[in-house]
Amino acid sequence: MKKLTGAILIILLYTACKFTTADQPKLPIFGNRDAVTKMVNGKEVTDTVYQTIPDFKFVNQYGDSITNKSLNGYVYVADFFFTTCPSICPIMHRNMLNVYKEYKSVSDFKIISHSIDPKHDSVAVLKKYADKLGIKGNSWWLLQGKKEETYQLGEKSYLVSVKEDSGTPGGYVHQGWFVLVDKQKRVRGYYDGTDEKQVTKLIGDIKILLAETNTTIAQ
């Protein structure tokens, strides 16, 4: 009898291990979180509320108005740049082009690049940049709008640093982060856009995230 329970225990342990390895790899959820207690069917239920990307309103390179709602149902990658940036932007967008090439025909994926210099980067300038970069259609939007709104969104929501500084080349401080956001508008990953290896990891993680949200929807 003892032997039997031992064997069952071993089998159980083995299958437990096997199950976990068979699971899809999961991406972490970034940002602040709150515990919210609600009454559901007369019972008290505590739920975790994650930080999400709030409403915004910008214009893309085609002059179309883009809000947070325009990204409903999309997994997307966001970054901050400006067209006259002499430092890290070219390398970031050289790497982002790899992401674009990989996913441009995936219907629930987008890239959005926020200009942090809207005074110079008008819609016409952004369109020209897009053409020269060789991007077409609606899978990669270059966005511009009120400067304060862009900066706030960067610092409070994407949690990346963006600010004006005449002391740095090009006049702006910004970090080369690519921020991965899921369909529930939660930040799921940060990748150094100047590092080809991290961008390769991003390309892999997008696949994981697309699969995850698709199974959630199927349930």
Add this chain to the structure above:
Amino acid sequence: MKLTIIAVICLMLSIVIVSCQSEQELEFKRYYTSGKSIYQQKCQNCHSAKGEGLSGLIPPLNDVGYLKKNKSALACMVKYGINETIITINGKSYEGAMPATDLAPIEVAQVITYVTNSFGNKQGITTSEQVDADLQKCK
């Protein structure tokens, strides 16, 4: 006896030639190696590690013909930058500014030596003296 003298002279001559060549070779290697590290710090973000540029935004450095034709203008471009002019390389036009650098003439020579001997280019050394002369003629 005569034969030995001739042999010794030949040997000495060949030693001189070989050592001269290797001295030049060494000088080239020094320029190239220093130039590579300057390139990585000052140029690579835009022009990329492989010299391919970025789509239609930033011109490539692998167009052998362009770099050869404009060799004497390269020093001015590296030192003082390019100000919103249109550059045509291989039928494609590129516009926009390239920032100036604070490089010394010797460093300009090193980075030009690196670029003009990488990415398919093979132009040999560009010396500091050549760069000095080229910089006199900047517009």
